[in-house]
Structures are given as structure tokens and as C-alpha cells.
Amino acid sequence: MSSLPAAAEACLRQAQVAATRHWLLQSWSKPSGLLTGIPATVLEAESRTFWLALAQSFARPEQSGFSVGAIAVDTNGKGYPGANCEWPERGMQQTIHAEQSAVLNAWMGGASGISELWLSALPCGHCRQFLQEIPQPEQLRILVVGESEKSFTLGDLLPHPFRLAPVQPSPWGHVFPEYLQSATVAERKAWWQSASSHAKGAYSSKATVVVLSHSQTTASVVGAALESAAYNPSIGAETAALSRWQWTPMRSDKPDKVKC
Numbered sequence: 001m002s003s004l005p006a007a008a009e010a011c012l013r014q015a016q017v018a019a020t021r022h023w024l025l026q027s028w029s030k031p032s033g034l035l036t037g038i039p040a041t042v043l044e045a046e047s048r049t050f051w052l053a054l055a056q057s058f059a060r061p062e063q064s065g066f067s068v069g070a071i072a073v074d075t076n077g078k079g080y081p082g083a084n085c086e087w088p089e090r091g092m093q094q095t096i097h098a099e100q101s102a103v104l105n106a107w108m109g110g111a112s113g114i115s116e117l118w119l120s121a122l123p124c125g126h127c128r129q130f131l132q133e134i135p136q137p138e139q140l141r142i143l144v145v146g147e148s149e150k151s152f153t154l155g156d157l158l159p160h161p162f163r164l165a166p167v168q169p170s171p172w173g174h175v176f177p178e179y180l181q182s183a184t185v186a187e188r189k190a191w192w193q194s195a196s197s198h199a200k201g202a203y204s205s206k207a208t209v210v211v212l213s214h215s216q217t218t219a220s221v222v223g224a225a226l227e228s229a230a231y232n233p234s235i236g237a238e239t240a241a242l243s244r245w246q247w248t249p250m251r252s253d254k255p256d257k258v259k260c
Contacts, residue, residue: 215253
């Protein structure tokens with residue numbers, strides 16, 4: 001288990017409210033880290049600039065050298081952080097953008113939808129297409145926070161998206177079931193059945209899930225594939241698990257893949 005990244009600690013010193021630091025340190029002391037999201041009352045206590053700087057401090061841009069932070073705000077005002085991560089040792093395609101990371105954390109964390117997406121930089125075309133997969137994407141408000149704050153809709157940024165009718169829309173509003181390494185064979189079978197119902201691909205109808213475990217503890221992180229109509233912007237299950245691993249105190253440790 002590791003302490004907060006040094007850059008995140010530096011951000012915390014800029015917090016305006018003492019309760020923010022208390023909440024973050026308390027969350028980081030748990031295996032789930034920041035995956036459970038930022039409560040609305042905590043999110044509202046600090047500026048968007050603060051939260052984006054904190055999210056950005058978790059970026060891992062090993063190839064591009066360009067860090068991006070994101071916060072997906074759900075319909076109840078809860079925030080889910082995201083940051084871009086690149087794993088060049090796993091191949092060029094093993095990467096996730098900050099927007100994808102935040103949406104993934106919101107989806108697997110039980111958000112029923114996303115009302116706002118805060119970003120430290122304008123989204124690329126890849127992410128503009130990916131964002132079409134959230135519930136009611138036309139209602140999404142995108143706030144790009146820099147020296148000034150600019151507001152966009154997805155229609156402003158991608159007026160002619162590629163669309164396909166999903167075979168079965170990805171289910172939102174359900175917290176993804178936690179995987180327990182101590183579970184019995186029967187319990188693991190039941191877990192897989194539950195996980196499959198959450199992770200069934202919107203276009204392929206296939207459920208793809210990866211579990212990463214921590215060799216020194218019983219903690220684990222689950223990743224599920226989140227599909228895009230345009231295919232390439234889809235998030236694979238292993239990429240999802242690796243991305244979510246970064247938001248836990250296990251982030252500096254090498255994970256083990258679990259066979260479900």
C-alpha cells in the first residue's frame with residue numbers, strides 16, 4: 001500500500017476546507033481509495049480548479065508526457081475522478097483518456113447518469129465519440145477549466161457523431177459487485193453471474209471482466225469493458241482494471257490477475 005502521490009499531497013495543501021483533507025486521507029486509507037467517488041458536499045466545498053488539479057496528479061502519461069484531469073459529476077452531484085494513463089510496456093493500445101477514466105469510475109461506482117464533466121483540457125475526437133455512450137449524452141455539460149472556464153455541449157464539440165442502435169444499453173445506476181478473494185467456488189460463480197449482468201457489452205452482448213488482486217493483502221480491483229459504437233474508443237476490461245487500480249493505495253504495487 002502506498003501513500004498519496006506527492007503531487008496529490010501538494011494539491012491538498014491548497015484545499016480551502018479542512019474537511020476536504022480529512023475526507024481524502026480517510027478514503028485513501030481504505031483499499032477502495034477514491035473509487036467510491038467524492039460526496040456532493042465535499043465536492044462543492046472546493047473549486048473545480050482544485051479538483052481537476054487533484055485528478056491530474058494521478059495521471060500516468062508515460063508516452064505522451066501530457067497530463068489530463070477529469071471529474072464526472074453524476075445526477076446526484078457526486079464526483080468521480082479520472083486521469084489519463086499509459087502503459088507502454090503493455091503495448092501502444094493499452095491506454096485510457098481522462099474522460100474515459102472518469103466515466104468508467106462513475107459507471108462502475110453506481111452513477112445513474114452524468115450531468116457535468118469537468119476537464120483540464122478540451123476532449124479529443126476519440127473521447128467526444130466515446131461520450132456518446134453515457135445516458136442522455138445531449139444533456140451533458142462539459143466544462144473546460146483553464147485560465148478561464150468554457151462550457152460546451154457534446155453537440156457543440158461533435159455535431160455529427162457515429163451512432164449504432166445498441167443491442168442492449170450498458171446498465172447504469174448499479175454499483176459493480178466487489179470481488180472477494182476469500183470467496184468459495186460457489187460464491188465466485190454467483191459473483192460472476194452478477195458481474196456478467198452488469199458488464200454485458202452494449203453492442204457485442206459479451207461480458208468481459210478482469211480482476212486484479214494485491215499479493216500482500218486480500219484487496220482487489222474489478223474492471224469491466226465499456227463499449228463504444230465506434231469500437232476503437234471502447235475500454236477493454238484489462239485497461240479498465242488497470243485504470244481503476246491507479247485510484248487505490250495499491251497504485252504503486254504490481255497487481256496479479258485473478259482467474260474468475
